[in-house]
Amino acid sequence: MAIDLKVNGQVHTLDVEPDTPLLWVLRDELGLTGTKFGCGVAACGACTVHLDGEAVRSCVTPVSTVAGKEIVTIEGLGAGGLTDVQKAWITHQVPQCGYCQSGMVMAVAALLKTNPHPSDADLQAAVTNICRCGSYPRIRAAVRELAGKA
Amino acid sequence: MTTRRMVLLGGVAAGGALIVGYALWPSHRRERENALAAGPDERFVSNWIKIANDGIVTVIVPHCDMGTGNITALTQMAAEELDADWSQMRGEQAPPDPLFANGALAEGFILSGQNIGYGQVPAFLRGLVGNSFRTIAEYKNLQITGGSSAVRFTGVYGMRVTGAAVREMLVMAASARWNVSPDACRTEKGRVFHGGKSFGYGELAAEAAAYTPSDNPVLKSPDKYTIVGRPVPRFDVPAKVNGTAQYGIDVRVPGMLYAALRIAPVFGAKLASVDSVAAEKMRGVSKVVKLDDAVVVVADRFWRAKNAVESLAPVWRKSGNEDETSARITAKRDALLKSGPVKSDVKTGAGADALAKGKLVEAQYSVPYLAHAQMEPVNATALFKDGTLEVWSGTQDGLGARAYCAEVAKLPLEKVTFHQLQMGGGFGRRLPGYFNFLRYAAQTAMAMPGLPVKLLFTREEDMQHDYYRPNVISCFRAALDGKGAPLAWVNDYTTEDDPNPEAHIVYDIPNQAIGAAKLTTSIPTGPWRSVEASWHGFFIESFVDELAHADGADPYAYRRTLLAQRPRHRAVLELAAQQAGWGTALPKGRARGIALFESFQTIVAEVAEVEVDDKGALTVHRVTAAVDAGTTVNPDGLRAQVEGGIIFGLGAVLNGAISIDKGRVMQANFPDYEMVKLADCPQIEVHLSNSDGPYGGGGEPGVPPLAPAITNAIFAATGARIRDLPVRGQDLVAAITHPPQKQTSG
Structure with a gap:
């Protein structure tokens, strides 16, 4: 089945099974490997991308449900230069192994769009992604700064 | 089970006992290095260091990046001895070629195991011994990243030496150009100076490479350090915020x-x-x-x-393993500890015989199997x-x-x-x-x-075919004298390996007997961040806490007294207690617990502040850590590692358990092997205190004190003594209303 997928502003026509998770389409069909596979069951958030501006977990998002919508991946987020979230991630030296950080950055970027001044409680309610290296204290510090609450 | 230590020591034991000074490579090897890892305008000057015409100095690090910042820290150590300009420094991971085998790692493990100091090998043996380590590392294909070893071994025995040797070669090249004595030259920020004249390292590199590097160059005095000890941003971070890092x-x-x-x-x-x-x-x-x-x-x-x-x-x-269950393994484990044989590892004074001389305190602790659950399957x-x-x-x-x-x-x-x-x-x-x-x-x-x-691997295959942190039980008996001080310390535990040095204690107790019983099961096991220290830290620091309470003493003061002969440990304990506000009032339902553990040559004390509500729900509000890693190379990097160690340890305390039924692992993915998230993350503060101790490891030592700091705090808050991890599933309310039987007798 042919599906038109709009990713980072570019339309791709793809022949994939409709139930294929968006994650594998991004990684294996389009070569956008910045979006990571962590669990396959929407439990870790490593695969977070933006769908019409909202954070979604692409590993459980069938590609057939997102045809025609605006999909933005980590590659698209900073395409015009590093975003404030990414800059704060560098300032606070957030990543360790870094594997979860594409998903973290996408989740935080989506939160800040709807809630530019999140409290710690807002942050932890919205961002339930898993980081195994333990970068959480720095994520919290970076978001406090972004929220003007540092 | 083969532990990480066996892998390493097995690889180098044949090399004998001595050494010092990492043998630097003769020039014909540099040609191969250039072919493998240098660009058109670059050349290797000595092991692991290449310099480009434009002055960019790149350190080729014989370790891999898994997020600990080792490439940056090792580059700092080489740059310091080089008197480099930090803005011109780069770090790269070495290719897996025998040429980049890690001889310094082999050397470091032998040295640290035998407590031989730098410079104690007769000069005429140095080249020979250093070369043999390089040969062994190549022969054994040694390029390991683990054991919190990068800074304390590769950095101390390799990077400093090669950085200093390259600096000397650059000085020789410059002094030859000026036709002056090398002693008349000095180096600063990537340049060699003679009076008002100077050359950049890039201008000198080709000539410098023609000299033979010294195996024993003069190292800087630490009070002259300007790059080591500075919190520089890590090289690997930018590619990890925009999706370009390649895993x-x-x-x-x-x-x-x-x-x-x-x-x-x-x-x-x-x-x-x-x-x-x-x-x-x-x-x-x-x-x-x-x-x-x-x-x-x-x-x-x-x-x-x-x-x-x-x-x-x-x-x-x-x-034949189809009937294996967690309950059966636990029963086998417990029976083994009762019936032995227990291999004696430590005996001081009268050993277990001294138990009869005082008030007996006994307790038994355990930890379950754990998966690594690294984010990338x-x-x-x-x-x-x-x-x-x-x-x-x-x-x-x-x-x-x-x-x-x-x-x-x-x-x-x-x-x-x-x-x-x-x-x-x-x-x-x-x-x-x-x-x-x-x-x-x-x-x-x-x-x-x-x-x-x-x-x-899918996450399910990754979790069900891991090499798990072992399921371990540890049994303690102690005798307290009339003043509550421990006279005797007796500890038997199970292990899948030889007796663990991590079971040795730093406290001053005159009679000790420590031994291990070897357990074998069908479950594959392996090293898990901080390895044996991850469980002995919990066991030992829980039991010391029980001794303090048996004496009615403050757990901090009790430890402090027992550390009279250990000034570094005592200072770390004091720093953590002071920064955590030990002894100051807390809201109702909250309490603090403290623990101290040395691992990988780094001493860490942690104070946890927890709350248990009337429904028994546990919240860890705050963790304060104090760290003595000797000389800190990158303070921000070390802080990040200790923060990470605390989070990693927290998962094991709160939720971590892999269970076995019908010969297989029951947990399959994050929903049933729960990870710590932002909502669980306490406020964490890490305080670093440099000392004259040896360089310590950074990646792992933050883990071991965390579990006992929390369970000791739970005891202080509720009277419930957690002796088996994880806490989840244990009824903290019952403990409040029906305090456990006193553990003291005799």
Whole structure:
């Protein structure tokens, strides 16, 4: 089945099974490997991308449900230069192994769009992604700064 | 079980006992280094250091990146001795070639094991001994990242020496140009000066490379350090915020296929048969590959391979482990500790006989199996073509991985190429001895000659075919004198290895007896961040806490008294207590617990502040850590590692448990093997205190004190003594209303 997928502003026509998770389409069909596979069951958030501006977990998002919508991946987020979230991630030296950080950055970027001044409680309610290296204290510090609450 | 220590010491023990001074490579080796890892305008001047014409100095680090910042820290150590300009420094991961084997690592392990100081080897032996370490490292394919070893071994024995040697060579080159004595020159910020004249290192590099590096260059006095000790931003961070960092899972090779697998769920079981006809007709499927203990589907896309492998109904041949359960293993473990044999490891004074001389206190603790659950499931890409094997993966030992793949493929080493990629977490999972992902990938590639195949474990396969932190029990008895001070300390525990040095205590107790009983089970086990320290830290620091309470003493003051002979430990304990506000009032339901543990030559004390509400729900509000790693190379990097260690330890305290039923692992993914998230993350403060101690490791020492700091705080808050991890499932309310029986007797 042919599906038109709009990713980072570019339309791709793809022949994939409709139930294929968006994650594998991004990684294996389009070569956008910045979006990571962590669990396959929407439990870790490593695969977070933006769908019409909202954070979604692409590993459980069938590609057939997102045809025609605006999909933005980590590659698209900073395409015009590093975003404030990414800059704060560098300032606070957030990543360790870094594997979860594409998903973290996408989740935080989506939160800040709807809630530019999140409290710690807002942050932890919205961002339930898993980081195994333990970068959480720095994520919290970076978001406090972004929220003007540092 | 083979522990990480055995792997390392097994590799170097043949080298004998002595050393010092990392033997630097003669010039003919530098030509090969240049061919392997230098660009057109660059050249190696000595081991691991290349300098470009424009003055950019690149340090080739013989470790892999798994997020600990080791490449940056080691580059700082080389740059310091080089008197480099930090803005011109770069760090790179060494290719997995024997030329970049890590002789300094071998040297460091031997030195630290035998407490031989730097400079104690007679000068006439130094070159010989140093060379033999290099040879051993090459022979044993040693390029490990683990054991919190990068700074304290590679940095101390390798990077400082090579940095200082290169500086001397640059000075010689400059002094020859000026026709003055090298002593009349000085170096600063990437330039050699003589009076008002100077040359940049880039201008001198080609001439400097013609000199023979000294194996014993003069090292800087630490009070002159300007780069070591500075919190520099890590080299690897920018690529990790925009998705460009390349992990093993991200490799793309032209024409690449994808593989998903199903491993025999029962440990030790083999594949008997599988009907592959239907699966081979599924879209995109190339082949169903039958391996000894797994079935693999190769397809043009991972999703198709995964669906096809899940459609199979493989028949497994029994291993005899089908009836194994957690309860049976626990019973076996406990019986072993009661009936022995227990191998004695430490005996001081009258040992266990001294128990009769005072008030007896007894307690027993345990920890369950744990999975690593690194965020990137294990994977490898392999291509078998014309009798050669090429492999791409993220491992904690690129050279060891190459040697392992050669063994699996039964190919000579020179027919195997290995590409080392970044790891989405390691924590011990990707060390040599635990390379099942490389085996399956290499075997699959050999069944698909000429075609590159990326084999990826699903999270479920990753969690159910890990090498788990072992299930351990530890039994303590102590005798307290009339003033409450311990007279005797007796500790027996189970181990799957030799007795663990991590069970040795730093407290001043005159009569000690420590021993281990060896347990074997069908469950594969392996090193997990901080290894033996992760459980002995919990055991020892819980029991010391119980002794303090048995005496009615303050747990901080009690420890402090027992550390009278250990000024460094005592200072770290004091710093943590002071920064945490030990002894100050807290809101109702809250309490603090303290613990101290030294591991990987770094001393860490942590104070946890917890709250248990009337429904028994536990919240960890705050953790204050104090750290003495001797000299800190990158303070911000070390802080990050200790923060990470605290979070890693927190998961094991709150939720971590892998259980066994019918010979297989019951947990499969994050919903049933729960991880710590932002909402669980306490406020963490890390205080560093430099000392004159040796350089300590950074990646692991934050883990061990965390569990006992929390469980000691739970006791202080509720009277409930947590002796078995994790806390989850234990009724803290019952403990409040029905306090446990007193543990003291006699």
